[in-house]
Amino acid sequence: MADEAAFQFLHNEVIQYIYKSAESGETENGRHIAKLENMGFRVGQGLIERLTKDTARFKDELDIMKFVCKDFWTCVFKKQIDNLRTNHQGIYVLQDNKFRLLSQLSAGKQYLEHAPKYLSFSCGLVRGALSSLGVKSIVTAEVSIMPACKFQIMIQKM
């Protein structure tokens, strides 16, 4: 457990740092979220390049999604995505029933409002990974019951 904690603790520090380094407020919060998302994007790009350097070419979009749900997710979060759904028209929903970066927060409702801070890096991570594989997307996340979490991916046709 402690073995993988370095990433997790560093992730928490980054959030705190970004939020502390500037004023608070509606617009500021949006900018912090964007910064975290951007960091995630670049980390995702780097990681997927390293992960896929010896893999065969992907068959299609769904094949890419499966790789993200299995290999990529395991690499970063030490478990696979629990459920992958798609409408076969460019929308994918990835559900993680015990999302690692939320599992440190209390499961009660009182911290639900802080969840977006803890998800935007990971949204960027997915967007970055897909982008490096040639798939342009918009990634959002939602939490209804902690620490379960859903990532929705909307593919942007080019």
Place this chain on the structure above:
Amino acid sequence: MADEAAFQFLHNEVIQYIYKSAESGETENGRHIAKLENMGFRVGQGLIERLTKDTARFKDELDIMKFVCKDFWTCVFKKQIDNLRTNHQGIYVLQDNKFRLLSQLSAGKQYLEHAPKYLSFSCGLVRGALSSLGVKSIVTAEVSIMPACKFQIMIQKM
């Protein structure tokens, strides 16, 4: 290899973020280094608390250092410290012959000047870990040949 890369990539992003978010200059550089060191300090505190929660009490300072060189280092950097020396008067030198956070930089001399950026987080990491174990210290690092690196710990007697 890729399995542990999330921490490494995120670490790189943090450095870039901190350096990009402000002006450059002598004093600014000092502040960035301090920020990275501080982040490392808190990550180190968190990690060591988790790592030592089931370990027996340490015999003495040297015992603590050995734990840092073995268990703590392996947890964060996936290898042990290669060499630990001490003058038995409060100074310890930890040598890592292939320091993980430098191994992505070219081994040439041209990047030697950038090394401090990549070491200050880890100096803080060690200082934070020791601090949580009740040992107050000053930690500095030096690189002579990349990616080998020496951390010097000066214990502050309280």
